[in-house]
Amino acid sequence: MGILFGPVKSRRLGLSLGVELVPSKVCSMDCLYCEIGKTKTLTTLRAPYVTWEEIEKALYEARDREKEYEVLTFTGSGEPTLNIYFEKAVEFAKNLIKKPIAVLTNSTTLHIESIRKALSKVNYVLASLDSAREKSFKLVNRPAEGVSLKEIITGLKKLVEEMEGELWLEILLVKGINDTEEDLKALKEAIAYIQPHKVQLNTVVRPPAYAISKPLSLEELERIKAFLGNKVEIITPRDRKLENISFKKELSELLLDYLSRRPAPLSELEEVFKNSEELEDSLQNLIKEGKIKRLFYQGETYFST
Ligand code: SF4
Numbered sequence: 001m002g003i004l005f006g007p008v009k010s011r012r013l014g015l016s017l018g019v020e021l022v023p024s025k026v027c028s029m030d031c032l033y034c035e036i037g038k039t040k041t042l043t044t045l046r047a048p049y050v051t052w053e054e055i056e057k058a059l060y061e062a063r064d065r066e067k068e069y070e071v072l073t074f075t076g077s078g079e080p081t082l083n084i085y086f087e088k089a090v091e092f093a094k095n096l097i098k099k100p101i102a103v104l105t106n107s108t109t110l111h112i113e114s115i116r117k118a119l120s121k122v123n124y125v126l127a128s129l130d131s132a133r134e135k136s137f138k139l140v141n142r143p144a145e146g147v148s149l150k151e152i153i154t155g156l157k158k159l160v161e162e163m164e165g166e167l168w169l170e171i172l173l174v175k176g177i178n179d180t181e182e183d184l185k186a187l188k189e190a191i192a193y194i195q196p197h198k199v200q201l202n203t204v205v206r207p208p209a210y211a212i213s214k215p216l217s218l219e220e221l222e223r224i225k226a227f228l229g230n231k232v233e234i235i236t237p238r239d240r241k242l243e244n245i246s247f248k249k250e251l252s253e254l255l256l257d258y259l260s261r262r263p264a265p266l267s268e269l270e271e272v273f274k275n276s277e278e279l280e281d282s283l284q285n286l287i288k289e290g291k292i293k294r295l296f297y298q299g300e301t302y303f304s305t
Pocket of ligand 1: 079
């Protein structure tokens with residue numbers, strides 16, 4: 001499987017082509033709610049998790065496919081900035097590709113100046129901050145040794161001051177873990193300090209890495225949104241659905257590719273792969289071949305690799 005993914009359409013970014021800079025699953029955190037599963041390599045070590053040759057090849061392909069997408073997104077099945085070539089990849093993409101560039105990050109490397117410098121040049125940085133209190137930060141994000149919440153918050157603040165594009169802060173709340181009154185007050189203070197361009201509020205939607213993760217209701221999210229202030233928007237499960245995936249490959253290959261990123265319910269697969277009547281057959285075959293499995297979460301059937 002190559003490191004290009006999509007294009008997929010999300011409300012946040014439009015039609016996006018993903019470049020995966022780390023394989024499943026290398027991350028500096030092991031979040032309770034992670035949709036990709038438990039972290040296999042919990043580390044802050046920066047390394048060539050994907051080689052420069054692969055990145056360069058993917059970026060040339062992204063340039064050739066520029067008509068197919070609206071934004072190029074650096075992401076990963078883990079934390080993309082842990083790839084030692086991250087800064088070089090951003091610079092290369094900036095010179096090669098005319099479309100806007102986005103980066104998804106868990107914010108743990110923002111104390112590194114070269115990473116902030118690279119991020120300051122892209123159009124959108126979608127950065128996570130789930131808690132501004134040490135205790136709930138450790139509970140919800142389960143960071144690698146050496147990750148500092150203080151450095152994350154300071155790094156986010158510095159990035160906003162330095163960047164040419166926009167910083168969208170994503171806060172994911174897990175019921176009873178990082179949604180107490182104290183947590184929300186601390187988050188409100190952090191938002192006032194960081195001054196992100198947008199704040200996006202989210203909760204557990206797909207089967208999480210750890211079963212203890214439970215979602216907040218939409219009513220609870222609405223109340224929290226009102227408390228946190230007018231820059232905040234809620235990313236509902238509906239908004240997170242991906243649509244209009246390109247149909248250049250075989251359906252079973254596309255399904256495997258799609259589900260290897262995160263589990264998806266049948267309703268979403270029907271929406272995404274709507275131009276295919278073979279969906280049910282392909283899913284059954286992949287289950288028989290042992291390549292995917294069916295699981296149940298919050299009253300809904302999901303498929304997962
Ligand atoms: S949610 Fe993101 S930061 Fe957390 S473990 Fe998963 S990949 Fe890492």
